[in-house]
Amino acid sequence: EVQLVESGGGLVKPGGSLRLSCAASGFTFSSYSMNWVRQAPGKGLEWVSSISSSSSYIYYADSVKGRFTISRDNAKNSLYLQMNSLRAEDTAVYYCARDQGYRGVGSGGREYYFDYWGQGTLVTVSS
Amino acid sequence: SYELTQPLSVSVALGQTARITCGGNNIGSKNVHWYQQKPGQAPVLVIYRDSNRPSGIPERFSGSNSGNTATLTISRAQAGDEADYYCQVWDSSTARVFGGGTKLTVL
Numbered sequence: 001e002v003q004l005v006e007s008g009g010g011l012v013k014p015g016g017s018l019r020l021s022c023a024a025s026g027f028t029f030s031s032y033s034m035n036w037v038r039q040a041p042g043k044g045l046e047w048v049s050s051i052s053s054s055s056s057y058i059y060y061a062d063s064v065k066g067r068f069t070i071s072r073d074n075a076k077n078s079l080y081l082q083m084n085s086l087r088a089e090d091t092a093v094y095y096c097a098r099d100q101g102y103r104g105v106g107s108g109g110r111e112y113y114f115d116y117w118g119q120g121t122l123v124t125v126s127s
Numbered sequence: 128s129y130e131l132t133q134p135l136s137v138s139v140a141l142g143q144t145a146r147i148t149c150g151g152n153n154i155g156s157k158n159v160h161w162y163q164q165k166p167g168q169a170p171v172l173v174i175y176r177d178s179n180r181p182s183g184i185p186e187r188f189s190g191s192n193s194g195n196t197a198t199l200t201i202s203r204a205q206a207g208d209e210a211d212y213y214c215q216v217w218d219s220s221t222a223r224v225f226g227g228g229t230k231l232t233v234l
Contacts, residue, residue, distance in 0.1 A: 035223070045162075045170065045213055047223040059222060095169055102176065104217060106156040111217035113160040115181070117169040 009121030022096030
């Protein structure tokens with residue numbers, strides 16, 4: 001059974017830092033690209049960052065670029081998100097989500113959707 | 128950047144058919160994926176690549192995609208189907224894009 005378990009959330013002051021972790025089990029972690037997706041209170045889903053299976057390709061949403069760093073340790077089956085210079089608008093539940101790739105019909109390139117999600121960890125940025 | 132438009136809310140009578148739309152420019156040329164999120168829970172994939180159901184998802188859930196609109200259809204709606212539903216696509220410039228979400232109420 002695929003399991004994704006996030007940890008590391010909490011209350012932090014504006015300008016502070018936090019590191020989130022996601023422990024994966026039930027599948028070959030090193031074979032999948034992974035993501036962080038967040039959801040502000042009462043709001044919709046927002047993709048934050050993704051990392052390829054070997055960490056060769058890393059992408060960020062414009063809203064976090066330059067402040068957040070995604071990484072992974074395939075030996076430990078773990079995904080991380082280092083969050084620096086946190087702002088009130090970063091307050092959200094942060095989900096770890098596995099990518100499932102396929103060949104896009106229109107583009108002919110590799111495309112992705114999220115096939116498994118963790119339960120999330122709450123990050124609150126407030127003074 | 129590519130944008131997806133969903134109605135804020137949809138209501139359906141118990142046992143009837145609910146249809147949740149996801150609009151986007153020529154969305155029919157893309158693959159659309161749908162997620163269900165119940166209060167206090169993580170999202171769950173219910174439809175992938177327009178019309179495919181993951182294992183464990185009831186046959187009552189189906190999807191279609193054509194032109195500028197993709198549709199998630201829930202037949203014989205149950206109280207347990209009350210949730211927020213999000214569509215998602217892959218866009219070459221924006222990568223992973225979500226719609227704003229639709230709250231489904233079963234009356």
